[in-house]
Amino acid sequence: MDSFFKYHVFFCLNQREPGAARPCCANCNAQEMQEYAKKRVKQLGLAGPGKVRINKSGCLDRCEEGPTVVIYPEGTWYTYVDSSDIDEIIDSHLVNGKVVERLKMDR
Known part of the structure; x- marks a missing residue:
């Protein structure tokens, strides 16, 4: 069975209460980075069925x-720090199919 998208990308946007025992992605500009990635993927013509979501x-x-x-x-x-890391993930992984080792989380 073929996948509906070549790549399906999920950004964690979870927000925890202040003082929570664990950190959360929302406090690391996650929503801004997700919106940035979505816009950039559209600009590159990569968005849509059979492509990237x-x-x-x-x-x-x-x-x-x-x-x-x-x-x-x-x-x-x-993981990522800023939009330049997002650009690297898009350009390397989504465009060229090559994993960005320096940003990859350990198992």
Whole structure:
């Protein structure tokens, strides 16, 4: 069975209460980075069926490793700091199919 999207990208946007025991992606500009990725993918003509879908997600349970992005169908997990990291993920992984090792989360 073929996947509806070549790549399905999920950005964790989970927000925890102030003082929570665990960190949350929302406090690391996750929504801004998700919106940035969605806009950039559209600008590159990569968005749509058979191509790339950028989605919001609730908690992906890897909060301690930094803001979280997971790309399916491979199940590649990334973290990021800013839009230049998002650009690198888009350009390397989504455009060229090459994993960005320096941003990849450990298993």
